[in-house]
Amino acid sequence: MDTIADSAPNGWVIALESGVLGQVSQEAFCAVPKWSTSWDPFLRETVDTLGALHNADLIDAACADAFADVISMHIALRYGHCAGSAQPDTPLTRRMLTRIHLFIHEHIAEAISVEQLAALVHMSASNFARVFKTATGNPPHLYVTLERVKFARTMLCEDTLPLVEVAAHAGFQTQQHFTDVFHRYTGMTPRTFRLAHRNVGG
Secondary structure (H helix, E strand, C coil): CEEEECCCCCCEEEECCHHHCCHHHHHHHHHCCCCCCCCCHHHHHHHHHHHHHHHCCCCCHHHHHHHHHHHHHHHHHHHCCCCCCCCCCCCCCHHHHHHHHHHHHHCCCCCCCHHHHHHHCCCCHHHHHHHHHHHHCCCHHHHHHHHHHHHHHHHHHHCCCCHHHHHHHCCCCCHHHHHHHHHHHHCCCHHHHHHHHHHHHC
16 A cells, blocks of 8 residues: 555545455456545544554555555545435534534635535544434535534624624625625624624623
């Protein structure tokens, strides 16, 4: 197994020799593209660990083979021909939900996809969407939207930033979109909300 730093600073090329793969993995890999890119925190952490072990000269053939088995099975299960089949709905633990919540708030100003959230807990997007709605009562997209509105409410109460900046910090693409969504879920526009809060504070 070789891990080669790609031209992108945050990218890796993972090369697995066919001799180290079991039969199940080899069959699953038939439907996995030879070259593909994906936001996969498990693989990111794995190759970082491999890199650290290699730099410290602590990796041998047996260790590399063990890593290869883990990586190949992860890729086979996540990206192979069985990846899209029906999966049992594994409940989200409190720790998983905390990880998702923290990620949303760390990236609240950015576009956040269901695929990114699912990758945090090593699930397919479709399976994640089902179990997330069961755990929270809302589908992932709506949950993120409501978190954006909460974040904007806090900013409107505590800051004097222009509304267009509040919209940007909360992850809304335009001020008009921010106004529409905020009004839909709070019953008032951001400007009215800010004025009402100032009146209460005064």
